Amino acid sequence: MIYKILLIISWIYVIFGVIGIFRFNNMYARLLTGSKIDTAASITIIAALIIRAGISQFSIKLLLILLFLMVTNPISNHVLARSAYLNGIEVKKEGKG
Amino acid sequence: MYKKKISYRLFIVLVIFWIMFTLDFSMWNLIAGVIVSYIISRLSFGIYYDIKGFKIKIPRFTVLIQYSLRLICEIYKASFFHIFRIIKxxxxxxxxxxxxxxxxxxxxxxxxxxxxxxxxxxxxDSYDNKLLVLSIENDGEFGKSIERNIKDKFESILLRKDENIVSTDNYGPYSCSNGNNLN
Structure with a gap:
């Protein structure tokens, strides 16, 4: 039951993340919204899978994957934001919806 | 010139991780794990540890657990706020x-x-002890409240003075002086 709730929460994160990417016009705002799916949704999905698997070898692997995901996930977003910033893309609101 | 020394602590940790990831206790798998761990430990000389010991100081395990829980709470809290931001x-x-x-x-x-x-x-980006942070929300205080939040929520846990820091160095505390972060 709990894992189903967690999966539904992760869907909500993914759906709102996708909506946000289309709704925002600014490149940085889109990037920040995309990073939400990367982190919150993926952590919730793996947590749901751990609960579904119970105490087993599979959950230990999932826990380790979650650990590595939390360490390595931010790097892609950081690299994208950094390259955009260094290439001179302005950080300001670009027009209205 | 120093002779390359292998860090046995790092080697053992790597072997344990190999076993945990594969969960296969067959002889060939264990031999492969030992060989790979040995090569990685050997290549880490000068990067992760040197002749004096480990180059970095790792916070205590309890602090890391406490920090992870706080981080997950913050991620979920910020995610909900972000959903409202998307709606509005x-x-x-x-x-x-x-x-x-x-x-x-x-x-x-x-x-x-x-x-x-x-x-x-x-x-x-980061340089010295300064971080350039991109925030989606303008706090109206030129970033003061964002800085306060980050210091209170994240830095304060890791920096409860040096008693939380475990020196992995065999020869006493030694901090990395030439470590590059993020770049």
């Missing part, structure tokens, strides 16, 4: 410069990673 279509990205109290590269890297993990903020 409110965004005003700004770049804030945050000066941290610490100069330890490991702690700066952990904080920078945590900032990027939290929805609504991304670390763009």
């Amino acid at each position: 279509k409110e965004y005003a990205p700004m770049i804030v410069e945050i000066e941290l109290s610490t100069t330890d590269p490991l702690i700066i890297t952990i904080i920078a990673n945590s900032i990027t993990l939290t929805p609504g903020t991304i670390t763009i």
Whole structure:
């Protein structure tokens, strides 16, 4: 039951993340919204899978994957934001919806 | 010229991780794990540890657990706020410069990673103990409240003075002086 709730929460994160990417016009705002799916949704999905698997070898692997995901996930977003910033893309609101 | 020394602690940790990931106790798998762990330990000389011992100081395990729980709470809290932002279509990205109290590269890297993990903020760059943070929300105080939040929520846990830091160095505390973070 709990894992189903967690999966539904992760869907909500993914759906709102996708909506946000289309709704925002600014490149940085889109990037920040995309990073939400990367982190919150993926952590919730793996947590749901751990609960579904119970105490087993599979959950230990999932826990380790979650650990590595939390360490390595931010790097892609950081690299994208950094390259955009260094290439001179302005950080300001670009027009209205 | 130093002769390359292998760190047995690192080697054992790597073998344990290999076994945990594969969960296969057959002889060939264990031999492969030992060989790979040995090569990685050997190649880490000069990067992760040197002749004096480990180059970085790792926070205590209990502190890391406490920090992870706080981080997950912050991620979920920020995610919900971000959903409201998407619904209301409110965004005003700004770049804030945050000066941290610490100069330890490991702690700066952990904080920078945590900032990027939290929805609504991304670390763009770092130099010395300063971080350039991209925030989706303009706080109206030129980033003061963002800086306060990061210091209170993340830095304060890791920096409860040096008693929380475990020196992995066999020859006493030794901090990395030439560590590059994020770049």
